[in-house]
Amino acid sequence: MNRTIDSDAASVRHIESLHTQAGADIGVILVQVDQLARINNSAGTETGDALLEEVARRLENFAGDEFGHGSLVERLDGPRFLIVPAMPLSLGALRAQERALHVALAEPMVGDPNGRLAIRIAAALITRDEDIANQLRSASDQLGRPASARDGAMVNAALSRHEVVIHYQPQYDVGTGAMTGVEALLRWQHPELGLLGAGPLVTAARAARLEPELTEHAHRVALAEMANWPPTLAKLRVSLNITAADLGDSEFADRFAMMTKWAGVDPDRITLELTEQAMLSDPASAAAQLAQLRAIGCAIAIDDFGTGYSSLSLLARLPIDYLKIDSGFTRTIDGSDRDRIVVRAIVDLARALGLLVVAEGIENEPQLVRLRELGVATWQGFLKSGPVPGDQLLALME
Incomplete structure (x- = not known):
């Protein structure tokens, strides 16, 4: 048809x-x-x-x-x-x-x-x-559309027209239920199709080798919003995503430090998230960049832990503060013995290394009960809230 x-x-x-x-x-x-x-x-x-x-x-x-x-x-x-x-x-x-x-x-x-x-x-x-x-x-x-014209033109147009927006998914303390942080997620406010996820824009940026430009733009938007939050929201830790292309830029850490200074945002409020795969192309360079970012006050989190190569040697060598458990494991921890065992192993490993654990994709109370039993500290998911614009966060906290 x-x-x-x-x-x-x-x-x-x-x-x-x-x-x-x-x-x-x-x-x-x-x-x-x-x-x-x-x-x-x-x-x-x-x-x-x-x-x-x-x-x-x-x-x-x-x-x-x-x-x-x-x-x-x-x-x-x-x-x-x-x-x-x-x-x-x-x-x-x-x-x-x-x-x-x-x-x-x-x-x-x-x-x-x-x-x-x-x-x-x-x-x-x-x-x-x-x-x-x-x-x-x-x-x-x-x-x-032809790839040569499609990808770069689409990304540059979205950046120049300020169509990149940030939504924030709240993170909660497992024990108290209090909102303790948010993950900043890129969204594309398409002029014809409305609000879209990050996928099409990120894919185009990667193909056009504009991924660092897109990341930097998203960071600037998030930092500018953070700088204007009321005191109640200023207590939240904000997670920003970085990519392999960012770590491949030797000046990324210096540039990010300067952006926080210009925005007037304390780096102590920021967690930078990256996947395991983002570190694999050049672990030594990644470690140096992450150490520099950590030295200015940023925390470092490994996102989607357990779905990549899960190199224990990398965990031992890199300056890391958090492990984020992928939703593929947490989604079935209330029914799958195997997934509970995996989550328990990640929690035990994190505790032995002095790391905190964040669980993604929590959608029902039985999952949350299991997290509490397994000793997970922080969670995010649609059980309480999906990603929302920054101006809705205060109402969620209250």
Whole structure:
């Protein structure tokens, strides 16, 4: 079927169902057949339609083999297709399949007069707290533009038009229930599609090598807001995310220190979060940068701990204050013995290393009870609040 994405599409309903079942963001894959107009002009539209049907058949076979037979393949507008795996998968896991998908589509097809198709593939993350159809439409639109013009232009336009905004997800003390901090999360206030998650903008920035510029802009926005918070909110610790590209810049720590000074924000109020993977390309350089940031007063947290390489040697060598347990473990700790064992092991490891633990993705009271039993200090999740604009934080505290 050839159509655009709307709120009644099977893909939207399928993703909504997965969101409900899994309680997690859903990774999808978008596929575009390039130069379809050339094929239609040279061989006729019937040949072009037959070729797209063959693409759909191969995608269905691939999705069933790699992601399970409950996976969904849908034809979108024109020569674009959407794959929704039967289970939640990370962007990393989906991107690892892109080469195999290229191979599956690389075999000559009868409908293509030149024997091979030009295929464009991209993975996207569909979040739970924003309109699914808009997110799919945005990801599909970005895939359809030439990469050289698409990525850099989109990021620069968003930055110049001040479309990057920050929402804050509260963090709570497990024992007292008091709000103790927030995680600052990038959002994109799209001029046509409304509020979108960070995914499309971050992906474009990475492809265009503008990730440091995007991070710095987000930090400036968050620091400016923090500087104007009332005294009650000024007690909160604020977590800001940094990337491998940031740590790869030898001047990042100096520049960040200067930004806090200009904003009038005490670095003691800030935690900088990074993933395990962000440290792996150059651990020595990462350690030096993190030590410099810690020396000015920032705390350091490892985000999504347990989902990457979990190198114990890195934990021993790096200046770290917090471990954040990924929601993939906390989501089922009230029912899964294995996940409880993993969380207990992380808590024991953190305690032995003198680190604090933050649990992500808490959505119900039984999970919170388990955290208390396991000795976790701090949590965040939709049980109390998703990410909200800064002007709503005071009401949440009260």
